Amino acid sequence: xxxxxxxxxxxxxxxxxxxxxxxxxxxxxxxxxxxxxxxxxxxxxxxxxxxxxxxxxxxxxxxxxxxxxxxxxxxxxxxxxxxxxxxxxxxxxxxxxxxxxxxxxxxxxxxxxxxxxxxxxxxxxxxxxxxxxxxxxxxxxxxxxxxxxxxxxxxxxxxxxxxxxxxxxxxxxxxxxxxxxxxxxxxxxxxxxxxxxxxxxxxxxxxxxxxxxxxxxxx
Amino acid sequence: xxxxxxxxxxxxxxxxxxxxxxxxxxxxxxxxxxxxxxxxxxxxxxxxxxxxxxxxxxxxxxxxxxxxxxxxxxxxxxxxxxxxxxxxxxxxxxxxxxxxxxxxxxxxxxxxxxxxxxxxxxxxxxxxxxxxxxxxxxxxxxxxxxxxxxxxxxxxxxxxxxxxxx
Numbered sequence: 569x570x571x572x573x574x575x576x577x578x579x580x581x582x583x584x585x586x587x588x589x590x591x592x593x594x595x596x597x598x599x600x601x602x603x604x605x606x607x608x609x610x611x612x613x614x615x616x617x618x619x620x621x622x623x624x625x626x627x628x629x630x631x632x633x634x635x636x637x638x639x640x641x642x643x644x645x646x647x648x649x650x651x652x653x654x655x656x657x658x659x660x661x662x663x664x665x666x667x668x669x670x671x672x673x674x675x676x677x678x679x680x681x682x683x684x685x686x687x688x689x690x691x692x693x694x695x696x697x698x699x700x701x702x703x704x705x706x707x708x709x710x711x712x713x714x715x716x717x718x719x720x721x722x723x724x725x726x727x728x729x730x731x732x733x734x735x736x737x738x739x740x741x742x743x744x745x746x747x748x749x750x751x752x753x754x755x756x757x758x759x760x761x762x763x764x765x766x767x768x769x770x771x772x773x774x775x776x777x778x779x780x781x782x783x784x785x786x787x
Numbered sequence: 788x789x790x791x792x793x794x795x796x797x798x799x800x801x802x803x804x805x806x807x808x809x810x811x812x813x814x815x816x817x818x819x820x821x822x823x824x825x826x827x828x829x830x831x832x833x834x835x836x837x838x839x840x841x842x843x844x845x846x847x848x849x850x851x852x853x854x855x856x857x858x859x860x861x862x863x864x865x866x867x868x869x870x871x872x873x874x875x876x877x878x879x880x881x882x883x884x885x886x887x888x889x890x891x892x893x894x895x896x897x898x899x900x901x902x903x904x905x906x907x908x909x910x911x912x913x914x915x916x917x918x919x920x921x922x923x924x925x926x927x928x929x930x931x932x933x934x935x936x937x938x939x940x941x942x943x944x945x946x947x948x949x950x951x952x953x
Binding site: 624625635638643645647753 | 818819821822823825827841862863864
């Protein structure tokens with residue numbers, strides 16, 4: 569029975585080709601620094617899963633955001649665990665993505681033919697920071713509120729377009745209910761969608777070019 | 788595998804993999820499922836005895852109104868609902884606690900002392916002093932609260948129940 573199902577799926581999906589393409593690729597000699605991309609991917613998936621579960625109880629409204637998080641932390645079974653993973657995973661993801669970027673820089677892996685992988689990766693890094701920036705407001709406590717006031721003010725000092733950027737980020741001139749709901753929307757829909765799409769492209773490029781190898785004695 | 792209790796290396800790896808997968812699956816699955824179904828498991832009982840003060844406060848013969856509030860907590864949201872009714876102390880010492888919620892569409896009924904009936908302002912319904920329907924659209928008599936007297940203090944049991952039940 570299971571064999572029949574497997575054969576049916578294999579005939580249509582081609583597990584063998586998938587296995588060869590995804591897992592049976594030639595790899596340069598192992599180095600722990602080369603695992604940070606996979607670690608970033610794992611953290612992205614973990615943030616996605618825990619984030620989806622947090623939306624079961626979180627409410628993006630100034631009246632309820634703080635209380636709903638208090639409820640997640642103290643009222644719901646294992647809510648502290650889900651939120652804790654999301655909270656610490658966020659900091660860890662910024663750190664791991666950044667070290668991944670440093671590794672690529674120092675091993676010069678961004679050179680031909682991998683320039684596009686590097687460019688896409690740089691955008692992924694900026695999007696990761698955007699996730700941190702928008703997610704920081706969501707608990708809507710004093711720290712979140714004032715951090716967003718200060719950070720959006722930074723956008724406001726851009727010459728010329730500053731005041732407009734400030735109002736566009738905040739959804740008005742103050743940090744308000746509109747700021748919270750647009751940050752929430754960016755945090756759970758826009759940025760993750762952009763991240764997921766670009767991660768797909770990033771992974772495709774890695775599979776296409778293979779991983780960069782460190783030079784050996786003959787080079 | 789007739790030879791002995793020894794298992795092959797391949798089977799050993801399979802068993803270890805399956806066991807570890809099971810442990811990791813449970814470590815992830817149990818918190819996630821508990822997290823999702825938690826509110827369904829916390830059923831709060833709303834039943835309570837509501838103190839209405841000394842029985843002497845209620846005069847014999849004519850209904851006297853009372854009211855109280857009950858709060859309901861769902862997650863981070865607390866709702867407070869008001870309830871009310873009438874206590875009728877009959878001359879025989881009998882106590883009747885009626886809900887003031889009309890059984891038609893839940894408007895509050897008022898006691899009309901001149902006409903000796905409860906009138907509902909919404910659809911002109913009337914109930915007699917015992918809560919029975921006299922006129923109008925209500926399908927049945929006013930709900931009643933169970934009562935008790937402890938050390939001279941009157942209590943009603945929340946929630947009110949349908950009259951003539953059982």
